[in-house]
Every structure is written in structure tokens, then in C-alpha cells.
Amino acid sequence: MMNKFLLVFVMLLSIGISHAQVSKLVEGNIIDERTENEVEKVELYIKNYQTKKKYLAETDNDGHFALKNIPFGKYALVVKDKDYETKQFNFEINEDHTEHFTFSPFKIKLKVSWMFNWGDAFGVEHFWSHLTAKIILGIYGLCLILIFFYSVLQLTLSIAYAKTRKKRAEEVAPFMDLANAPKVTMQLPMFNELYVAERIIETVAAFEYPADKFEIQVLDDSTDETKDVIAKKVAEVAARGVNIKHIHRVDRTGYKAGALDAAMDRVEGEFIGIFDADFVPEKDFLLKTMPYFQDANIGVVQTRWGHLNKDYSILTELQAFGLNGHFAIEQGGRNSSGHYINFNGTAGIWRKSCIEDAGGWEHDTLTEDLDLSYRAQIKGWKFKYLENVISPAELPITMSALKSQQHRWMKGGAECFRKMFWQVVKAKNVKFSDRVHALSHLFNSSVFLFILTLSLLTMPVLHIKDSFSDLNSIIRFGSFFIISTIFLMYYYWLSYRDKTENTVGSFFRFFGRFVQFLVVSMGLSLSNTIAVIEGYLGIKSSFVRTPKFNVAVKSEFKGNKYDKKSISILTIGEGVMFALFAFTAINRAIYQDLGMVPFHLMLAIGYGLVFFYTLAETRGGNK
DSSP states (O other), X not given: OXXXXXXXXXXXXXXXXXXXXXXXXXXXXXXXXXXXXXXXXXXXXXXXXXXXXXXXXXXXXXXXXXXXXXXXXXXXXXXXOSSBOOEEEEEEEOGGGXXXXXXXXXXXXXXXXXXXXXXXXXXXXXXXXXXXXXXHHXXXXXXXXXXXXXXXXXXXXXXXXXXXXXXXXXXXXXXXXXXXXXXXXXXXXXXXXXXXXXXXXXHXXXXXXXXXXXXXXXXXXXXXXXXXXXXXXXXXXXXXXXXXXXXXXXXOTTHHHHHHHXXXXXXXXXXXXXXXXXXXXXXXXXXXXXXXXXXXXEEEEEEEEEETTGGGOHHHHHHHHHHHIIIXXXXXXXXXXXXXXXXXXXXXXXXXXXXXXXXXXXXXXXOHHHHHHHHHHXXXXXEEEEEXXXXXXXXXXXXXXXXXXXXXXXXXXXXXXXXXXXHHHHOSSOOHHHHHHHHHHHHGGGHHHHHHHHHHHHHHHHHHHHHOGGGHHHHHHGGGGGHHHHXXXXXXXXXXXXXXXXXXXXXXXXXXXXXXXXXHHHHTHHHHHHHHHHHHHTOOOOOOXXXXXXXXXXXXXXXXXXXXXXXXXXXXHHHHHHHHHHHHHHHHHHTTOOTTHHHHHXXXXXXXXXXXXXXXXXXXOOO
8 A cells, every 4th residue: 555655655746747847838929120019920839859759839920929838848949830930049948937937028130021931831841942043143143253264364364464555655666767668448338427427537637748749538338428428528639639449339138247358359458457437546557557567577556546526515525434444454464465466457467368368358247357367367367456656436326326326336246256266276286375365355345244144133133142041151152252342443444544643532523433334334235245245146137337426525426317315115114124133233232131232233223224315315314
């Protein structure tokens, strides 16, 4: 009997001890960090570190959660909800908490997300959504790496330019005996250049060079009254004893390249200079360039473009800023390092035998100048770039004209990469560094494809950041690539033409221009990307020349019949991009997630400028 009593006593004691080893109530309140209101239906759990057992809970309408009869021990409270960021607290329940353990009210942060939450599927993280997130991050990272690679190559050109700048500044042209000067033919290709045709003819006719060694060919494909204006001006110049010919084509096969090729059998000179209709070169252009051809290996002498109307508007100032980078750093850096450069289609002189040896002008790309340049250099011809010989030209003064020019350059660059890639890869006697720079040069226009892809992917990347905490470290690593912008800033700083003695003030002026240039470049990335894709896909289009205006200040602009403006699907797309990035920037700023806000803000401003500028021009507001 005594044994039974003792057994019952021990059992009752053990039950009492068991009840003594739990907290009757673990509770707390959760508050939204932004609204500071209680949050209902937030999922959470506590996990025992020893037993690994989880106890699940959910907040009620007042943001309150409660768990009953939780054993003593060390725990982690984890807020794991599809709508809120994960939050964790470590705590311990012991003898002091037998009645209750109460958390102080704590705040949680809403996941900033305007897309569906793909991190969960029926309450369980979905394998395929996680894999999709990793694929997106992979593409996003690849774009960052390619842009970084582009910026590194631009940095190497900047360093090469800086090292040799003083040497180039002190360079003196070889002496040339004009009595024995070779004959030069100046070719002026034109198509409906009503506003500038007479100016370029008069300018080139005034060149200082022996008259018997000088010829002008006006290669006229015009279909309007321009052909009559040219015919009259050519007759006037010829009457003064200048050797000038008006070659008019009815069939525009090959466009500019076709006109240049068709006139080759009529060229009298050993050398061929080319100027587009909007250029106004100095009278001594040939005296400064022809002496370099005494080196029999030189096939091309290219000069730097100047800007007649740089101060017309902020649009022309930014174009000048960008072009100065190309003509100072890219052309100068490549040439001083022995890398391939390109004839820029105008403001340069070709050795006729170089053109013939390279296979002549071909018109299967929109950038026949880049195409022929590479074929000539692969053949072993050397190009000479003269940074200090400036040939002023007109910059497009309207957004539609700028887009037209950019489209042709970007598409033509992609076409040339497609055409010349294997020729560059297989070319013999080419140094590895020259080959890398040549391929990157041909591939340059594709940077807009990467910029557009990167900018669009930031939307799902932000969503991945909100949905997959384990991938956040990968996303944060992307901030390293901000160094690409620093490299490009150095590239453009070296080419900045408006330095003053006040170095600090000059830098701040430059920095403002640099940011403006980046913003507008981002705004043009949709248009330029479409051009690049067309080039790679082999989609053919006509050679749309950039309208010329012959104006230096806004008061001179009286309209231009060639500058056609209309609202296109592209314009609508730019408006959509403006709205998309503006909304995202505002949305993330409201929720104080500022990491990508500056980038999205720049994209919104860039697309907004391009979109509204185009709308204003369409409505006649470009004056």
C-alpha cells in the first residue's frame, strides 16, 4: 500500500514540475515601421535552439500574437511573412517567465514590391521562382561586367592619351615641297543639302593648294531643287578657274558609299579628301594634312571634328561633350597606342591606292567609313590622326535629327561588327592588344543594349531583393561596378575642352556636364538599342542622312523641310519608360529604399527629356 502511495505521489510531483517548466503565455505586438500601426495576419514562429521545435503564430486584428505553454529554453523569434522583411530576435524563457513572457512592441518593414510576390508559392518558397531569380541576376551581372569591361578599355585609352598628349602637341608636320605636291581630289557627297550646299563648295574651292594639283567632285544624289543650286554654284566656281565637276546620279544605289564608289573611275588625284556638306574646313587644311603622306605606309589622315554651333542649346553642348571624348581620347589614344582607328566619314584624306587595295567602297553597311577603315588596316595600311587639325561642322539642333544620326551610327556599328568580326579574329600579324581593342571598337555601339537591359532588369532585381533574403548579398556586390562610372568620368574629363585656370571650378562645371550627358545618353538607349538589334539581325534600311540647318543661334532658325517629325511607336515607348522609372524612383524613395533611386531618377529624367523634347518638336516647339 505504501509503495502505491509513493508511486502516485511521485507521478503528481512530476506533473507539477512539468507544469512549472513552461511559460503559460508568450505574447507581443507588431507595428508597421512606416505607418506605425499594428499589423494583422503577420506570420511568425519561435524556434527552440535545443529541440529545434517550431511554434507557429499569427497576429490578430490588433497586431497581437500569443503562444501558450512554451517550455523553458533558448529561442529565436522569427517574423517570416510574404509581405514583410524577415526579422529575428533571440530570447530565453526561464523561471522568471512562468506566467508570461511579453515582448516589447517591435516594428517590421514592408517589402517594397509592386509586382507579384514570387518568393512564395502556397506558403512555401518555390524552387522555380528562386531559379528564375538566379537567372535574372546572372544576366544582370553579365551586363554589369560587359559595361565594366567597356569602361576599363576606355580607361586604358585615356591613360595612353594622357601619356602622349604633350608629344602630340609638340608634333610638327613634315615639310612638303608644293612644287612637287601630289594631286588631290576633294569629294563632296550630297543629297538634298539645300541649306549648306553652296557654303561647302565655296569653302573647299578656297583651299590653299596648287591649282593644277587640285580637283573638286561634287557627288550629287539630290532629288529636289538642291541639284539646281549645286549646278549654278559649280558653274560660278568653275568660271574662276577651279577644276570642279558636278556629278549627278539619278540612281541612289548604295547611297553615300555608292556615290563615292561610282566616282572612283573619274578621280584625277592620287589622294582623295572627303567632306560632308555641313563642314567648314580651314583654307590650309591640305597644307596641314598632305605632308604626312610622304610616309608611303599611311593610307588615311583623319582630322578632329570641331563644332560650329556648340552653344546653340544644351542639346548641342552635350553632343559636343560626347564627340570630344571620341575625337580626343578614343581616336588619339588608339592612334598613339598603335591600335586600329576609323576614318570618320568626313574631314579626312585617303590614299587612292589604299582604297583600291582594301576592296573599295562597299555599301552593305550604313557605316561604310568604318567598314573600309578596318579592311584597309587589316591589309597593313597605317592611319594618322591629327588631333590639332580641326575641321568644324554642324551639330544636329533637334532631337529628331540627333536620333536619326545616332540610329545610323549605332546600326552601322553593329553591321560592321557582324561583317568584320572574323576578319579581325583571323587577321595575321596583329598584336593581341590591338585585336582586343579592334573588336571592342566594333562592338562599342552594343553598350546601349547592355544599358537598356540592365535598366529594365533593375525592376525584377528589386523584387528579388524583397523576396529572397539569401540573394541580397549578390545584389549588394553589384554596387562595386559604380567604378565603371568613375573610369568613364576620367575619360571625359581628359577630353573636356573648357578648362580654366580655376581647376576646382572647371571640374564642377565638367561634373555637371558629365551627369547631364549620362542622363541624355540613358534617354537615347531605347532608340539606340533598337538600331543595334536591327544591325545584328541584318534588317536593312535606307541611309537616312542627318538634316543640316546652317544655323549657329536660335534666332537664325526658320525651319527645315528635311527634318520630319512625328509621334512614332518609339516615342510612345520612351514615354512609357519615363513613367515606369519615375514611378519606381518615387515608390522606392517613399519606402526609404534608396539604393537604386539615383539610377532610376536619371533614367526617368533622360527618357522624359527625350520624350517631351520630341513632343514639343512635333507640335512645332523646336524654335
